[in-house]
Amino acid sequence: MLFCKICNKQLKYISNSHLKLHHITQVEYKNRFGGELRSVEYKTNYTKHSEMMSNMWKNGLLKPMPISEERKRKTSERMKVNNPMKNPTIVAKAKKTKQNRVYRIIRSDEHRNKIRLSKLKEKNPRWSGGSEQEYRPSWDSNRKPALERDNYRCVECGITDDEHRIRYDKGLHVHHKIPYKISKNDSLENLVTLCVQHHIRAEQEILREMNKIKSSLIDLEPDRITAKVTRRKGNASVRD
Numbered sequence: 475m476l477f478c479k480i481c482n483k484q485l486k487y488i489s490n491s492h493l494k495l496h497h498i499t500q501v502e503y504k505n506r507f508g509g510e511l512r513s514v515e516y517k518t519n520y521t522k523h524s525e526m527m528s529n530m531w532k533n534g535l536l537k538p539m540p541i542s543e544e545r546k547r548k549t550s551e552r553m554k555v556n557n558p559m560k561n562p563t564i565v566a567k568a569k570k571t572k573q574n575r576v577y578r579i580i581r582s583d584e585h586r587n588k589i590r591l592s593k594l595k596e597k598n599p600r601w602s603g604g605s606e607q608e609y610r611p612s613w614d615s616n617r618k619p620a621l622e623r624d625n626y627r628c629v630e631c632g633i634t635d636d637e638h639r640i641r642y643d644k645g646l647h648v649h650h651k652i653p654y655k656i657s658k659n660d661s662l663e664n665l666v667t668l669c670v671q672h673h674i675r676a677e678q679e680i681l682r683e684m685n686k687i688k689s690s691l692i693d694l695e696p697d698r699i700t701a702k703v704t705r706r707k708g709n710a711s712v713r714d
Contacts, residue, residue: 649673
């Protein structure tokens with residue numbers, strides 16, 4: 475048995491309900507007085523009881539208490555009468571709360587423009603020089619024929635233009651197989667119709683391939699090759 479170090483009462487364990495009388499928590503009690511909160515006898519009995527109940531459950535001696543049909547019927551009848559969502563006052567209050575809930579910060583156009591200007595060009599850490607958008611008559615003249623050639627369907631998944639507008643609120647995309655920056659080619663042979671998802675995947679695949687080419691070119695630079703086969707010992711350079 476244990477004795478409470480505040481009131482000297484004999485207890486099996488120092489519980490939160492007892493410590494509430496002294497306006498203190500178990501953590502504060504342990505930090506102030508130290509020692510164990512449970513007696514050795516209590517721990518032993520608790521462990522034995524836990525093992526016994528576990529073995530009884532494994533051997534099928536313990537089963538969940540069945541709910542009688544009478545109890546189910548009474549619960550169903552009580553919910554029909556006391557169901558809160560059938561109460562018009564509660565329903566009206568819930569609707570009002572949902573309508574008044576703010577899901578996003580509403581910014582003024584002036585504030586939006588200020589944020590946009592603060593991240594333009596050199597102020598944006600990801601800006602890499604940029605490029606001027608040029609007008610290309612060949613793109614305007616070939617985009618629609620590319621869609622008609624592919625029957626207004628994504629060539630990968632087959633989603634139609636109408637389905638795409640319903641799902642993504644925009645029409646199908648026309649993708650350059652070889653990027654325009656490289657090929658400068660807007661011909662039909664270089665265009666293909668894709669949905670949003672497959673357009674993103676195609677762009678990512680192109681970026682991966684370009685990164686592979688860049689990394690291979692970097693490895694072939696003379697300075698890097700020299701750095702790989704050269705070791706420095708003091709002031710002297712020794713080649714492998």
